[in-house]
Amino acid sequence: MTLNQYIIEARNLTKVYTMGDQKVHALRGVxxxxxxxxxxxxxxxxGSGKSTLMNLIGALDQPxxxxxxxxxxxxxxxxxxxxxxxxxxxxxxxxxxxxxLPRADALQNVKLPLRYARHEIxxxxxxxxxxxQMVDLEERMDHRPAQLxxxxxxxVAIARALAGKPRIxxxxxxxxxxxxxTSEDIMKLLVELNASGITIILVTHEAEVAAFARRQxxxxxxxxxxxERSGL
Amino acid sequence: xKLSVAFASAIExxxxxxxxxxxxxxGIIIGVASVMIMMAMGAGAKAQIEAQISALGASTLTxxxxxxxxxxxxQGAGASTPFTEADMEVIRxxxxxxxxxxxINSGVxxxxxxxxxxxxxxxxxPGYFEVQSLDVIEGRVFTExxxxxxxxxxxxxxxxxxxxxxxxxxxxxxxxxxxxxxTVIGVLEGRGQSSFGQDRDDIVILPLTTARxxxxxxxxxxxxxxxRVEVMVANGYDMAVAQSDLEDFLRERRRIKPGxxxxxxxxxxxxxxxxxxxxxxxxGILLAFMAGVALFVGGVGVMNIMLVSVTExxxxxxxxxxxxxxxxxxxxxFLTEALVLCGTGGLIGVALGFAGAWIAAKTGDWSMSLNVQxxxxxxxxxxxxxxxxxxxPARRAARLNPIDALRYx
Numbered sequence: 001m002t003l004n005q006y007i008i009e010a011r012n013l014t015k016v017y018t019m020g021d022q023k024v025h026a027l028r029g030v031x032x033x034x035x036x037x038x039x040x041x042x043x044x045x046x047g048s049g050k051s052t053l054m055n056l057i058g059a060l061d062q063p064x065x066x067x068x069x070x071x072x073x074x075x076x077x078x079x080x081x082x083x084x085x086x087x088x089x090x091x092x093x094x095x096x097x098x099x100x101l102p103r104a105d106a107l108q109n110v111k112l113p114l115r116y117a118r119h120e121i122x123x124x125x126x127x128x129x130x131x132x133q134m135v136d137l138e139e140r141m142d143h144r145p146a147q148l149x150x151x152x153x154x155x156v157a158i159a160r161a162l163a164g165k166p167r168i169x170x171x172x173x174x175x176x177x178x179x180x181x182t183s184e185d186i187m188k189l190l191v192e193l194n195a196s197g198i199t200i201i202l203v204t205h206e207a208e209v210a211a212f213a214r215r216q217x218x219x220x221x222x223x224x225x226x227x228e229r230s231g232l
Numbered sequence: 233x234k235l236s237v238a239f240a241s242a243i244e245x246x247x248x249x250x251x252x253x254x255x256x257x258x259g260i261i262i263g264v265a266s267v268m269i270m271m272a273m274g275a276g277a278k279a280q281i282e283a284q285i286s287a288l289g290a291s292t293l294t295x296x297x298x299x300x301x302x303x304x305x306x307q308g309a310g311a312s313t314p315f316t317e318a319d320m321e322v323i324r325x326x327x328x329x330x331x332x333x334x335x336i337n338s339g340v341x342x343x344x345x346x347x348x349x350x351x352x353x354x355x356x357x358p359g360y361f362e363v364q365s366l367d368v369i370e371g372r373v374f375t376e377x378x379x380x381x382x383x384x385x386x387x388x389x390x391x392x393x394x395x396x397x398x399x400x401x402x403x404x405x406x407x408x409x410x411x412x413x414x415t416v417i418g419v420l421e422g423r424g425q426s427s428f429g430q431d432r433d434d435i436v437i438l439p440l441t442t443a444r445x446x447x448x449x450x451x452x453x454x455x456x457x458x459x460r461v462e463v464m465v466a467n468g469y470d471m472a473v474a475q476s477d478l479e480d481f482l483r484e485r486r487r488i489k490p491g492x493x494x495x496x497x498x499x500x501x502x503x504x505x506x507x508x509x510x511x512x513x514x515x516g517i518l519l520a521f522m523a524g525v526a527l528f529v530g531g532v533g534v535m536n537i538m539l540v541s542v543t544e545x546x547x548x549x550x551x552x553x554x555x556x557x558x559x560x561x562x563x564x565x566f567l568t569e570a571l572v573l574c575g576t577g578g579l580i581g582v583a584l585g586f587a588g589a590w591i592a593a594k595t596g597d598w599s600m601s602l603n604v605q606x607x608x609x610x611x612x613x614x615x616x617x618x619x620x621x622x623x624x625p626a627r628r629a630a631r632l633n634p635i636d637a638l639r640y641x
Contacts, residue, residue: 060554060635081558088556099551099638103248113555115237164556 006069007168007199008034008057013066014222015052026052028222029066034201036167039194041202041210044219050203051172053219057201058091058170059083071167088116092161092198096173098153100145100160106132107141110159117164131159135189151182158189168199175209187212242568245541256537257577259530260614264581265588266523268602268610272589274516275606276599281509285502287423291330292363293475294499295323295461295482312495313486314457317440320357323463326481328474330466333360334440334458338448342436344396344407351392352435353409355443363464371403371418379439382446387418389433409436412446471500524613530577531617538570538625549629550637563630570622571615578614582607 010032017024027049034040042050055061056068059075068075070090078086087093100109110128117124132138135155145153154174161169171190175183183206191212194200202213210216211230218225246253297312320334333356340353360366361373374385386409393402402416423432438447440458465474478498488494542549549562557565586602593600 055635058554060638061633081560084553084556084558084561087554093554099547101548101551103244112552116552116556116558116561160555 005035006033007036007038007071008032008201009069010053010056011067011069013053013056013068014064015049015056015061016064025222027056027063030222030224032217032224034199036199037194037197038215039191039200039202039213040215040217041204041213042217042219043203043205043207043210044225045205048219049222050219052222054170054172054201054203057168058093059086084116085118088113088164089119090167092164092166092169094154094157094161094169094171094174096176098145098150098157098177100153100156102145105142105144106137106148106156106159109145109156110141110163112160113164127163128159131162132156134162134193135159149182150178151185154178154182154186155189158186158193162193166198168201169193171200171202173203173205175204175206180208183209238564238568239572241565242572245569246573252537253573256533257573257580259533260527260574260577260617261530261581261584263523263527263530263617264578264610264614265584266526267520267613268582268585268606269588269592269600270516270519270523271606271609272585272600272602273592273598274513274520275601275603276593277509277512277516279601280599281505281512285505289363289365289462289464290502291465291467291471292501293463293465293471293478294501295463295478296459296497296499298495298497314459315461315496316456317458318456319482319485320458320461322485323461323478323481326478328465328469328477329463331359331362331464332461333357333363334461335360336440336444336448336457336459338443340410340436340447342392342396342407342409343411344405347396349392349395351389351395353443353447354435354437355440355448356437357440359464360437360462363462366423367421368418369421370401371416373418374439379441382441383439384412384414384442384446385417385439386414387420387437388416389420389435389437390422391431391433392436393419409438410447414438414442471502475500527613527617531574531621534570534573534618535621535625537573538566538622539628541569542566542625542629545629546632546637546640549632550634550640553632553634554638559630562632563626566626566629567619567622570626571618574614574618574622575611578611578618581614582611585610 010030013027013030013032014025015027017026030049030053032053042053044050052061056063057070059070059078062076070086073086075083075086101112104112107125107128110131111124114124114127129138129141132141135158137152137155137159140148140152145156148156154177169190174190175186178186187209190200190202200213202210204210213230215227215229217227295315297314315334317334320332323329324332336355338353338355340351342349342351354360357379358373358376368387371387373387374383378385386407388396388402396402396407397405397416402419405416406413407416408414420433420435420437425431463474463478465471475498479494482496482498483494486495552562589600589602592598
């Protein structure tokens with residue numbers, strides 16, 4: 001089996017945090033393989049290591065040991081600017097708290113990652129509009145976050161994640177700050193994006209949200225407790 | 233990230249808190265304005281000194297008899313053998329001499345009608361006007377021939393004209409100098425006060441022979457003496473070389489044995505003024521240093537606010553990193569902010585400096601000189617402060633770990 005078959009592969013991944021003189025083992029040797037186009041939900045109680053894994057996959061943090069491959073590339077061999085470019089081109093982040101710039105309107109927020117794009121983006125404005133159209137918000141592109149509802153803000157954030165044409169979207173509790181109805185809309189949007197070929201990894205502790213994913217992985221005490229694919 | 237985008241986001245960030253940005257800028261504004269005013273002051277003083285030097289003759293050597301010693305007692309300046317018109321004739325033939333004059337001076341009373349005026353008489357030869365670069369605004373100066381024949385003609389300074397002939401055309405008027413009648417043939421341009429506070433327009437200039445023979449009174453032993461000789465050095469000759477050549481020539485002529493001290497002095501007047509201006513320059517450097525301290529304090533204020541800003545926006549920095557910003561992008565963002573802050577402060581400071589220098593020149597007795605160089609240097613100082621004090625906060629922002637920054641509360 002070649003490496004390239006998996007879009008994400010973790011081998012014996014560990015992460016140890018030092019808090020004062022106490023060592024916290026967030027991950028204790030995780031092996032994980034995700035194929036292109038999968039929609040995976042990672043579940044588990046808080047402190048089980050699911051968010052830690054997300055941060056490592058997102059190249060926002062480094063593992064204590066083990067190796068992580070994104071599209072076959074071992075992250076440990078990449079220098080910080082290369083990791084920044086990986087976040088810019090390959091990955092898209094969706095956060096629980098949306099993390100929009102409060103003084104910028106929706107269009108500017110969506111354009112933000114394109115400012116850091118080293119590859120060619122012919123027209124950042126057009127691309128940002130296109131992404132807002134995908135989340136059905138193009139008529140609100142001049143609204144600031146404060147003028148948008150929570151669900152709309154999260155859709156702007158998803159549009160922002162899409163701007164760089166990523167192959168992987170990492171969504172960390174994307175519905176954590178939303179009500180049930182809005183959560184469903186956001187999840188349907190993610191399912192749509194997944195159907196268009198984007199690999200999605202979702203962290204959540206809500207079973208109803210995780211049910212939208214075709215694969216559910218449960219974490220406990222820094223290890224994978226269960227890994228099951230639901231029927232297609 | 234494109235430069236225009238970096239500037240746009242810097243301005244966006246700074247206008248988000250206008251009052252804070254302005255207060256931070258204030259230090260830079262005051263610093264730049266004071267640097268500019270101090271430099272303008274220094275340049276003004278320098279220009280004034282150069283003007284004084286050129287007024288007194290940048291290329292003038294003054295020759296006076298010096299001190300002599302008799303039995304170990306210094307007789308004081310001017311006590312040794314004076315120079316004579318014969319000395320002048322031979323000095324005139326030295327290669328570096330452009331023009332030469334010899335002077336005798338005396339306090340006299342000028343009388344016209346009922347008006348008496350105490351003034352200074354200078355008896356000299358026509359070379360005087362060239363050496364001193366003096367022009368007449370009315371009439372003419374006396375000729376070599378008038379000087380030799382002892383004609384009773386006078387060239388007056390403006391103060392004398394004002395006292396004796398207020399309101400009437402002085403040309404052709406007769407008046408008396410110590411009871412000797414003379415005719416006015418020229419009026420000098422105004423020169424104002426000397427740097428020593430003397431009225432340089434309060435003079436009556438007569439031909440040397442006229443002054444000596446008819447007014448001061450020729451004495452057999454003082455015949456043909458002049459109290460000082462002034463030499464204008466021709467263009468292309470080094471002043472110091474001309475000075476030492478003239479000294480060597482005079483030592484030989486006055487038969488001073490090798491090793492013996494000179495009984496005369498050759499001065500470069502410009503050197504005196506330059507020596508005096510050094511005190512002023514020291515003062516100027518001190519003032520510029522204090523202005524620099526003001527700018528430094530302003531820079532520390534910028535650094536402080538930039539550090540606050542980095543801390544406040546830690547999450548935003550984390551977000552930008554998550555979206556693909558490299559450390560260098562974050563660095564550039566905060567450096568640009570510091571630069572825009574200091575640049576704007578610098579522009580306002582330059583404007584304020586212009587206004588301040590203008591007001592000081594108008595109201596005070598300051599001579600100010602502003603030029604492009606000073607303006608660019610002041611503005612450049614602000615930009616340098618921005619880069620210098622913005623670097624540390626920007627580096628701190630750039631070195632943040634993405635996940636720590638993103639999770640920062």
